[in-house]
Amino acid sequence: MPELPEVHTFQQILNKTILGQRIQQVVVHDAKILRNATAETFAAALAGRTTVDTSRIGKYTFLHLDNGQFVQFHFGMTGDLHFYNRDEEPPRFERFTVVLNDGMRLGYCCSRKFSRIVLIDDLEQYVLDKNLGEDALVIKAQKFLGLMEGKRTRLKAFLLDQSKTAGIGNLYADEICYQTKIHPASTLDALSREQKQAVFKAMHDILHEAVNNAPSYQDYPENWFWEKWRHEGEVGPEGSVVKVIKVAGRTTYYCEGYQTLFTNTK
DNA sequence: TGTGATGTTGAATG
């Protein structure tokens, strides 16, 4: 499920549940999502450690351990966290559980195993190697506009590019395009400076609103696009019609007749 | 029952 605001919520859950706690043991049910560890090495790396901090860049969350190591959580499409006590049944699709000293458990779940759990020694170097862009909540307008300069890629592809800004996924990209009334397949070289600034503002406002108000894919403002109109053929604002196309290889919803296509090349 | 899915990566192509 998760894009930046949802991952932010996961970070809050880590903060509320295991931050500052000592990990008694880790039980691994399925090591597939551990990208650089086996069930044994992963469990051994965490057992006895105390968690001292968390951080987040885009859709990546990092749990900081007291020995200087880090655990990366990337939730893929279906990652989820469940906090429960020893008497409760483990949640469905749990892949591993972190057992705390007091017996509480934090279960990591994902049905489709697209999650990426990675043990990291040097976080700074790791982020550099990954070529991860600045977090979409943190990046400043000037830098964002600078990244667009000279590019001819389509707006949606740019928004989804995690090496430019980190954190925007398919749904939020559509939302940003909708709120700026720009067709997602518009190319950057055809957009005015004012339009690019509007894109930044929409990104900023949408993400902040989601982080402040929406813990998951629920409870979004009802005037948001995907809440209201994300259904093919629906009648959108100003008599527009919701269309479904592929942009940047991803299923894309937009309002034909409301969002304008800007392009120089076609 | 077949198809597509909120994400990432790497290969292939223009």
Next chain:
DNA sequence: GCATTCAACATCAC
């Protein structure tokens, strides 16, 4: 180098 498309990953829900 840049941009785009596709397949793969693994499994579930519709």
